Amino acid sequence: MLRTIEKIISTNFFGRLYTKFFEKMTLDEFEMVEIKKGNKVLHVGCGAVPNTLLILAGNMDAHFVGVDRDKKAVEKAREMVKKYELDKKIKIEKGDAMRYPLSDFDVIIISLGVEPREKVFERIRNEARDDAKIVARKPWDFMDKIYGKKEFIPNGFKIVKTFNRQDFIKSMLLCKK
Template identity: 35%
Template sequence: MKRIFTSVEKMCCEFYPAFYLYHSIYKNVMRNEIKLANITSNDVVLNIGCGAIPFTALHIVQMTGAKVIALDKDKEAVEKAKKCLSKYKLQKNIEIALGDGIVENLPDFTVAIIALHVKEKATMLENLKLTKSPGARVVFRQPAVGYENEYGSLPDKYVPDGKISQKMKTFKESYLYHIS
């Protein structure tokens, strides 16, 4: 399923009606996550796993005015994301970069949103705890029952500080964690 979505995103980003439709599907998800993490225009949001259609970054900028640094480890997705943002003149407050959020030095951030398809969620959370961003909020999309093996999930020992329900097939909740 992950590979299908990745391929669809890469195809859709070139065709505006498909780009817009794909982007619009996540509007309520992002509205919920913005509320959960209390994202404002004063935040710097790190979006890990942005894909070729950086809908998380776009919604955050459009709904809050925050600055977003969006990472993806797929070089083709990064190039396509940059191209589509430029083509549709949507690049304001969004920086797209190559990176996986685990091994490189991460920029300072106040909020991080981790895409569902980032499989090593526990490793990601531990890595984010080591950053120089104390007080930051981190949002993870937890897979729905039956999708844990494909997308990875946070073990039960990681009790969230907050959570919100989502009406998506592949994930039903977004979890909030505070970095201390």
């Protein structure tokens, strides 16, 4: 359902409104990450509306790559990046966390719906740089009870900081143990 909403938003002016609405919250969220000039940032599961990438690239001097396994989402995301005139800073590719090269990135963002979550984090633990900053998104803790899930802290990682977004998403800054 989220993918359908993103595809609708990406097709018209609502995309800009959507991105503007989330701008302050996303910038506040990424203060905990300290993205530096020249850093390479990967967003796995960027979706048809690569909101996080658009906001970060519009405000930071770094290199951004978004990957998604949905071909139509990738096409829509590329269109949005071009509309925002950020195609020199953001590259959108079809791919997923189980195969996409990880070792060059300073920051890796894992979207809420990325699956299989445990295997994705196992791969990050084994292949990402030891000093890479990992941002993992999940629903707020109270929603774990609603959905019958327990808190997922990936094996081999520790939580450095957390940020509760106003859209009921909890963002966790992780590092390897």
